[in-house]
Amino acid sequence: MTSQFRSSRHTKEILVYDWRDAEELAAWYMRGTLELEAVALTRSGADGGIDVRSATAAAQVKHYASPVGAPEIQKAKGASHGSEHALFFALSGFTKQAIEYASTAGVALFSYTIYGDVTPRNAPARMLLETAPQNAARIAEAKAAQATKEALEKAAQATKEALEKAAQSARERQKTLEQLHQAASTLAVRSQHGEAIVLELLRAAGELEVRVQQQDVVGDATFEFIMVEYSSYYRTERQPKGARWETAQRLVQILEWAREGRWFSWKGVNVRYSPAVIERAAEEFLALYKEVTGLERLRELLPHEWAATLCDWELREAQISALVDEAAFTDEEAIPDTAEMARRVAAGLGTIADDSVTLHSRWRHEARGPRDDEACDLVARLNPLGLTEDRCLRRLYSTGSRSAFLSGSDQRFPLASKPADVEMLRETVNDTGPRNAVRGDHEVFPAPLQRLKQVRYEMDLAEL
Structure with a gap:
């Protein structure tokens, strides 16, 4: 394999092949040798014949x-108007006339070879070459000045930001001081009533202390009575013989039948129900269920408040049963209008007047009914009186024959109704559609029942 060809006429490598290379050579020389600043090539034909510019x-x-003649030099001189120096680079040198004109006009002439060698050809060119170190110093000074300027601008910006931040901080401190001043003024106003506030707090604390003391000294007999009476509302879904209560599951079924106007056989007789009265019975049942299961509220009751609550529940459960009874009609009867329905319900509810003092009588004479140990066990675990841990079980069992926990307490449910059945009843009641029912306490709960409600709060519970 032979080496790269080189003509015997050229002892050095050729660097400049065309006018583009020539322009790049001129820019390189101006930048590196003459130490001119911001040297760059111009676009072709865009600068009046000028090929390279610097600052x-x-x-x-x-x-x-x-060789280049004088006319070309004259054109270059005119095109360089506005620049401090005019330069001309030529491959084949210059004519004598061109050199004389350039020296007179102050145009620096440089010739170059295809090997990249550049030579000054007149006095302005040599002067420019001699002042190159000064140009370098001037460029360095300009760069230093620019760097100083940028540093000063940066410092000024940082100072401005710091001042703005300080001003913002001052505004925030001023705002904080104003808020503190306002708070101090408010406190000063409130301090005028400080004695009344302290007395009010002491009164509230005293009431709380009395409530705790009253709850702590509940006698065993009263405690057992409350627990047994409350546990009577936790029952099995299966009604014992002679039981008199309604469950959520049964109310759902009756309400659906009543809305559909369906007849069904009950003890050999075809009956149907008034939707209006059954809907009200269902609403009363849901309200009673919410109170019976509201343990947080019950734990705040004092003994005399428990007495009123239990009396109220007993009366309302009797009301629910009476409503269901009065809502039933045989196939020989037509469901009456609103006014007649109200009178019929009033007459039926009047029959429970004697039962309204049953609980009061049991409390006064301690004539308690049968005790459901499973229900008592469940209620003791629920702790409706808000006692300390295990105290509810211990105090309840110390008053009876019980000495150990029973199993199966979870088979008792509030008002004999599982939560799922209660939720189904609530959804059924809410899905009513258009109603033509008897509405309002003054219609569904007439005067006899209102008198019973008044009686239950007037009962003498002084022996508690």
């Missing part, structure tokens, strides 16, 4: 095979 000079480059 202070304009140069024209001619890659001709013959």
Whole structure:
């Protein structure tokens, strides 16, 4: 394999092949040797014949095979108007007339070879070459000045930001001081009533202490009575013989039948129900269920408040049963209008007047009914009186024959109704559609029942 060909006429590598290379050579020389600043090539034909510009000079480059004459120099001089220095680079040198004109006009002439060698050809060119170190110093000074300027601007910006931040901080401190002043003024106003506030707090604390003391000294007999009476509302879904209560599951079924106007056989007789009265019975049942299961509220009751609550529940459960009874009609009867229905319900509810003092009588004479140990066990675990841990079980069992926990307490449910059945009843009641029912306490709960409600709060519970 032979080596790369090289002509015997060229002892050095050729660097400049065309006018583009010539322009790049001129820019390189101006930047590196003459130490001119911001040297760059111009776009072709865009700058009046000027091929290279710097911050202070304009140069024209001619890659001709013959020397450049004076007319070309004159054109370059005119095109460099506005620049401190005019430069001309030529491959084949300059004519005598061109050199004389350039020296007179102050145009620096440089010739170059295809090997990249550049030579000054007149006095302005040599002067420019001699002042190159000064140009370098001037460029360095300009760069230093620019760097200083940028540093000062940066410092000024940082100072401005710091001042703005300090001003913002001052505004925030001022706002905080104003808020503190306002708070101090408010406190000063409130301090005028400080004695009344302290007395009110002491009164509230005293009431709380009395409530705790009253709850702590509940006698065993009263405690057992409350627990047994409350546990009577936790029952199995299966009604014992002679039981008199309604469950959520049964109310759902009756309400659906009543709305559909369906007849069904009961003890050999075809009956149907008034939707209006059954809906009200269902609403009363849901309200009673919410109170019976509201343990947080019950734990705040004092003994005399428990007495009123239990009396109220007993009366309301009797009301629910009476409503269901009075809502039933045989196939020989027509469901009456609103006014007649109200009178019929009033007459039926009047029959429970004697039962309204049953609980009061049991409390006064301690004539308690049968005790359901499973229900008592469940209620003791629920702790409706809000006693300390295990105290409810211990005190309840110390008053009876019980000495150990029973199993199966979870088979008792409030008002004999599982939570799922209660939720189904609530959804059924809410899904009513258009109603033509008897509405309002003054219709469904007439005067006899209102008198019973008044009686239950007037009962003498002094022996508690």
